[in-house]
Amino acid sequence: MTIVENTQTTGSSEWPALLSPVGNVVRENEAWCTALRRLKLPKFGALMSQAVKQHECGNFRAGVQLAVEAMVYLLSGRIETVDVASGSRQMFPVPGVSFLRTEKGLRAFLKADVFTEQESAVSIYYVLGLCARLPRRTVAELLYVHSSRLGVWLMCRNWPDSRLRIALRLLNRLRFQLFSRVRSGEQYLVAMSRLLGDLLHEPGRHVLNIMREQRFYTQYHYARRLRYASVRASSGRQQSFLFPDRQAYLAYIHANPGSRVLLTIHMGDFVGALQHLASLAQEGRQVITIRRQGDEDEESPLHIDERLRETIVRHEGGCAAGSPDQKQKRNRLDAGKDAALRKQRQANSTLEIVRAMRAGSVTLSVLFDLQQDFGQTTDVSFFGQAARLVRGPAEMAIIGRAPIIPFVTFERGGVDVIEVESLIDTRLRAGENLADGVGRITQQLASLAETWIRRTPQQWKYLPFLFQYFHSSEDPAAQHL
Amino acid sequence: MSNEDEISSAVLALLEAALSGGESAQVPSMEMKLSALGLDSLKLIEIVFELETRFKVMVDEEMLARLNTVDDLVIMMTQALGSELA
Numbered sequence: 001m002t003i004v005e006n007t008q009t010t011g012s013s014e015w016p017a018l019l020s021p022v023g024n025v026v027r028e029n030e031a032w033c034t035a036l037r038r039l040k041l042p043k044f045g046a047l048m049s050q051a052v053k054q055h056e057c058g059n060f061r062a063g064v065q066l067a068v069e070a071m072v073y074l075l076s077g078r079i080e081t082v083d084v085a086s087g088s089r090q091m092f093p094v095p096g097v098s099f100l101r102t103e104k105g106l107r108a109f110l111k112a113d114v115f116t117e118q119e120s121a122v123s124i125y126y127v128l129g130l131c132a133r134l135p136r137r138t139v140a141e142l143l144y145v146h147s148s149r150l151g152v153w154l155m156c157r158n159w160p161d162s163r164l165r166i167a168l169r170l171l172n173r174l175r176f177q178l179f180s181r182v183r184s185g186e187q188y189l190v191a192m193s194r195l196l197g198d199l200l201h202e203p204g205r206h207v208l209n210i211m212r213e214q215r216f217y218t219q220y221h222y223a224r225r226l227r228y229a230s231v232r233a234s235s236g237r238q239q240s241f242l243f244p245d246r247q248a249y250l251a252y253i254h255a256n257p258g259s260r261v262l263l264t265i266h267m268g269d270f271v272g273a274l275q276h277l278a279s280l281a282q283e284g285r286q287v288i289t290i291r292r293q294g295d296e297d298e299e300s301p302l303h304i305d306e307r308l309r310e311t312i313v314r315h316e317g318g319c320a321a322g323s324p325d326q327k328q329k330r331n332r333l334d335a336g337k338d339a340a341l342r343k344q345r346q347a348n349s350t351l352e353i354v355r356a357m358r359a360g361s362v363t364l365s366v367l368f369d370l371q372q373d374f375g376q377t378t379d380v381s382f383f384g385q386a387a388r389l390v391r392g393p394a395e396m397a398i399i400g401r402a403p404i405i406p407f408v409t410f411e412r413g414g415v416d417v418i419e420v421e422s423l424i425d426t427r428l429r430a431g432e433n434l435a436d437g438v439g440r441i442t443q444q445l446a447s448l449a450e451t452w453i454r455r456t457p458q459q460w461k462y463l464p465f466l467f468q469y470f471h472s473s474e475d476p477a478a479q480h481l
Numbered sequence: 482m483s484n485e486d487e488i489s490s491a492v493l494a495l496l497e498a499a500l501s502g503g504e505s506a507q508v509p510s511m512e513m514k515l516s517a518l519g520l521d522s523l524k525l526i527e528i529v530f531e532l533e534t535r536f537k538v539m540v541d542e543e544m545l546a547r548l549n550t551v552d553d554l555v556i557m558m559t560q561a562l563g564s565e566l567a
Contacts (some may be wrong), residue, residue: 032502044516264499350525350526351546351548352524352546353544354526354542354545355542355543355545356542356547358542358545359542375523376521376523392523395523395527396523396529398530399527399530428534433534434527434530434531434534
């Protein structure tokens, strides 16, 4: 049964029409690949051809994986707003696939272990349709994409801070100009400046400056994280943070050697700040850091301090589409052969964390400004909107019976600053159950995050995605494109 | 009803409630492995915490590491309650 016939019998009759003009050539793979070569996308054509072949062989997961790889390849050569305008990520019709936009670009993850024949067919059709309906790439967009790739190259250089800052600033000014010269980019900026302006209570022109600066800080701090991954923390690193509450913090941790939870958001040099705070701990203390699965390998190790016992726990998530050698093992796990084992390992790691916290003398470091892709959420009020924030950090602190120390780091006048907030007592109040406590504490964290973000919005990594925290998860900017 | 019976009932009720919204709503039994129930990573420790709150005990964290079956969960809670009463 061909893909076309199969799709028609499942009732998705709109797919062939949607795919016109390329839909007609899907019946014969060779003719279809020829059409794609005419579009000068040979790699895309090759990936889709492999996807179809895998589908025809009954390897439906491989069919979905290859189709998703082709989609990521397609969108990586386009301005980001093409992705938003087409709603391609939000509209991807197969539930077991999620997307993540990282500093290095778009990545996709297959969260499900098994995909059906229909899902494979729908994935292939969807990506073909996306290719057909994307607008032609303009010169400005082409230049923008190349400048973005130059930015990725710069981030991976181990340059001194001063040189890196100058290079990234210059490049971002150029990129911002190019971005505004692409039609979808210009429209996006206009919409975002109005919408963010309402939320941040800032005039539109100022918001544009914030957005440009935000791009610079995202890349600059990513470059610093890459550097941390390869170098152990040295005593020199401790000197680089202005930490007004340092003495009070030291006094607290020495008087209270039990477990504690350090919580912060993706602002400023948050990895450096986590390293700095951890380095103040007593020798031999166990530090557990929860990181998201899917982080770049070169960014993944958070080398704290040789005096400490460090454990990094990967948050459950999907395996990245595409299979570089170092991800082969995860690919095999997600292929279903060891799915039960993977689930058990994830459950055990959470249990282990809680067990270690209760045993005492553990520092758990977690970033809490995350959405539903990273775990179960709870409702909060965030920037005056009904929103969702992950419940895991508060929940683990309550169940692990450890207080929360919220802190933030940001750059002020060229200096990295750490500010620690008041301790959050995680014991349940009288009459409160676990859900109540989680909701109360998560709201406290959301309010803190909002205060921090309003103060230095350009230094928050997720500012462009603020709307995704709200219950109305559609990006309002996309509605104006 | 003995303490162990009360704990067993509570454990099974909480597991059933946790599983009821899942894709494959299993009926838990004592000999079932916890890993086979397919609970979320946080769900199991939520259940432990709920049991601790209900019975006003704190479990031995070393026993958390050895949880394998539903029965292990009951035994852990029974021992915690026994320690509390002692």
